[in-house]
Amino acid sequence: MLDPETIGQIAAGEVIERPLSVVKELVENALDADATRIAVRVRGGGLVEIEVADDGIGIAPDELRLAPTRHATSKIVDASGLARVDTLGFRGEGLASVAAVAAVTIVSRTAGAEIATAIEASGETVGEPRPVAGPPGTRVVVRDLFGNVPVRREYLRSPSAEFGRIASWLATLALAYPHVGFTLEHDGKTAFAFPPGDDLAPRLRHVFGASSTAMLPVHADERYAGVRGWVSSPGDDRPDRRNQVLFVNGRLLRSTLVSGAWHAAYRTFAMVGRHPYGVLYVTVPPNEVDPNVHPTKSDVRLRHGERVVAVVKDAIAGALRRGAIERLERSISFAPPARESAALASAIDWTETLAAAETALPGNAPHGVAAKPALRVLAQVDRTYILATDGEAVVLIDQHAAHERIVFEQLGANARAQATAETLLIPYFFEVRPEEADRLEASLDALAASGLHIEHFGERAYRVTATPARLVHAGRTRPFDVADFIECLGDEVRGLDADQRVWASLACHSVVVAGERLEYPEMTALVERLQRCENPMHCPHGRPTIVRLDPDRIARLFKRM
Numbered sequence: 001m002l003d004p005e006t007i008g009q010i011a012a013g014e015v016i017e018r019p020l021s022v023v024k025e026l027v028e029n030a031l032d033a034d035a036t037r038i039a040v041r042v043r044g045g046g047l048v049e050i051e052v053a054d055d056g057i058g059i060a061p062d063e064l065r066l067a068p069t070r071h072a073t074s075k076i077v078d079a080s081g082l083a084r085v086d087t088l089g090f091r092g093e094g095l096a097s098v099a100a101v102a103a104v105t106i107v108s109r110t111a112g113a114e115i116a117t118a119i120e121a122s123g124e125t126v127g128e129p130r131p132v133a134g135p136p137g138t139r140v141v142v143r144d145l146f147g148n149v150p151v152r153r154e155y156l157r158s159p160s161a162e163f164g165r166i167a168s169w170l171a172t173l174a175l176a177y178p179h180v181g182f183t184l185e186h187d188g189k190t191a192f193a194f195p196p197g198d199d200l201a202p203r204l205r206h207v208f209g210a211s212s213t214a215m216l217p218v219h220a221d222e223r224y225a226g227v228r229g230w231v232s233s234p235g236d237d238r239p240d241r242r243n244q245v246l247f248v249n250g251r252l253l254r255s256t257l258v259s260g261a262w263h264a265a266y267r268t269f270a271m272v273g274r275h276p277y278g279v280l281y282v283t284v285p286p287n288e289v290d291p292n293v294h295p296t297k298s299d300v301r302l303r304h305g306e307r308v309v310a311v312v313k314d315a316i317a318g319a320l321r322r323g324a325i326e327r328l329e330r331s332i333s334f335a336p337p338a339r340e341s342a343a344l345a346s347a348i349d350w351t352e353t354l355a356a357a358e359t360a361l362p363g364n365a366p367h368g369v370a371a372k373p374a375l376r377v378l379a380q381v382d383r384t385y386i387l388a389t390d391g392e393a394v395v396l397i398d399q400h401a402a403h404e405r406i407v408f409e410q411l412g413a414n415a416r417a418q419a420t421a422e423t424l425l426i427p428y429f430f431e432v433r434p435e436e437a438d439r440l441e442a443s444l445d446a447l448a449a450s451g452l453h454i455e456h457f458g459e460r461a462y463r464v465t466a467t468p469a470r471l472v473h474a475g476r477t478r479p480f481d482v483a484d485f486i487e488c489l490g491d492e493v494r495g496l497d498a499d500q501r502v503w504a505s506l507a508c509h510s511v512v513v514a515g516e517r518l519e520y521p522e523m524t525a526l527v528e529r530l531q532r533c534e535n536p537m538h539c540p541h542g543r544p545t546i547v548r549l550d551p552d553r554i555a556r557l558f559k560r561m
């Protein structure tokens with residue numbers, strides 16, 4: 001027969017795995033107590049001391065002894081009420097579990113009381129309440145965590161790693177409680193201090209980094225679910241899945257279904273293999289979600305999952321569409337630099353005369369079929385896009401994606417035509433790391449077929465002896481980043497075979513990039529060559545090359561409809 005102390009420790013072990021678990025229990029209690037400020041202080045990664053102080057409703061002196069007792073909770077109602085709770089805690093195990101594996105002091109004062117009351121709890125022992133000085137609210141201090149279960153300590157990582165978990169969880173949680181101020185300290189140093197209020201920006205920036213300023217707001221209210229949040233715009237996405245934060249009814253949870261919906265909404269806007277980041281707040285009626293699922297172990301269960309997914313997907317797709325339009329509006333309102341405005345002026349001039357010529361010569365198109373109207377280049381925008389028009393719509397072309405498409409098709413054509421390569425007078429030598437060598441070796445045939453001849457040259461050295469013929473570089477040379485190119489060779493791209501993957505990587509690394517200033521003739525050449533591509537609309541990785549803003553869309557921007 002196990003003694004109560006041991007039973008307590010075993011039960012606690014399921015709830016309290018590491019210092020972060022303590023912080024979670026205490027912070028959730030503070031939120032349930034309607035705190036507007038929560039201060040977390042940690043020492044030695046949480047093993048030495050954790051203190052959470054709040055300004056919430058407090059615990060009445062006569063209830064204080066019960067708080068650290070198992071199954072004591074002020075939050076549940078009855079067995080049927082279990083599924084309807086809208087508080088974060090409800091099992092009454094939090095404080096008892098912490099006390100089972102540490103020495104706990106609780107100091108609390110309710111709004112009406114003149115003085116605070118303190119109590120100590122450790123293991124199964126709960127001390128006598130005693131009056132102390134203290135502000136309204138509750139302060140819980142946890143010392144010597146796992147002091148009585150040394151084996152637990154062995155599972156833990158370094159104090160700084162344990163603190164890291166605490167910091168990232170708390171900052172993430174803070175995203176869902178903007179009206180609560182949060183501060184976090186480690187060994188006397190402030191990690192962050194988020195003031196309470198409407199401004200989520202400091203929190204978004206802390207969690208998602210500097211690019212958070214470009215995040216797009218998500219907003220939808222449907223019958224089965226409400227969705228709010230902030231998502232990254234395409235292009236700001238990341239190669240890994242971290243940083244997709246989901247709250248369901250205020251709880252930080254995981255959901256494969258919701259992440260799936262997020263990706264689905266995103267896919268049409270972004271490159272394959274990239275992941276959006278951001279935070280979503282999903283609200284469903286409380287009885288639609290099962291809160292009993294352990295948040296870190298498995299997915300949240302949603303009763304009408306498919307409906308929630310549909311709402312999330314539409315909401316995000318809407319946000320991305322609006323984002324694309326706004327981005328366009330913003331880029332158009334920028335005054336072009338002097339040189340470009342000259343080009344713009346002459347281009348407009350030129351389009352007008354051209355339009356006049358066209359009306360003067362009807363039926364000019366070959367075989368009596370209306371030719372696809374040529375795109376007229378007007379200007380470069382943000383050194384990244386080419387602004388053009390076909391006389392009807394505003395057209396934006398992504399200069400890098402477009403050039404990638406052109407070179408990709410050229411490489412394929414070279415391979416099919418067995419085009420001769422241009423032999424280099426002086427071979428170019430480079431070295432690769434051992435792990436890159438395999439990848440490069442596997443691609444040598446495909447590269448040679450398209451005209452890039454690379455030979456093994458002892459150990460880890462290779463040499464380039466010939467480059468693809470007819471590969472136009474928009475009239476400029478740029479350093480070719482071999483390491484990056486080889487890394488890119490390993491990327492899976494849906495819909496491309498092995499050879500095409502190699503050409504896509506080569507294309508990506510030998511063309512103009514975003515941020516590069518293009519001269520007017522370069523832009524016209526690029527656009528003209530893009531129009532002659534088999535698939536001008538997408539780059540080899542699946543990103544769009546051309547965005548059309550048709551007259552309807554323009555009219556809407558001007559509120560004409």
Ligand code: ADP
Nearest residue numbers: 029033067073074089090091092093094095138
């Ligand atoms: P639960 O949160 O599941 O109710 P806990 O063991 O975490 O269980 O807390 C037990 C009870 O102690 C709570 O129901 C609440 O009444 C009280 N309590 C705990 N922490 C606080 C706090 N920070 N402010 C006010 N009351 C608290």
Ligand code: MG
Nearest residue numbers: 025029089094
């Ligand atoms: Mg609790």
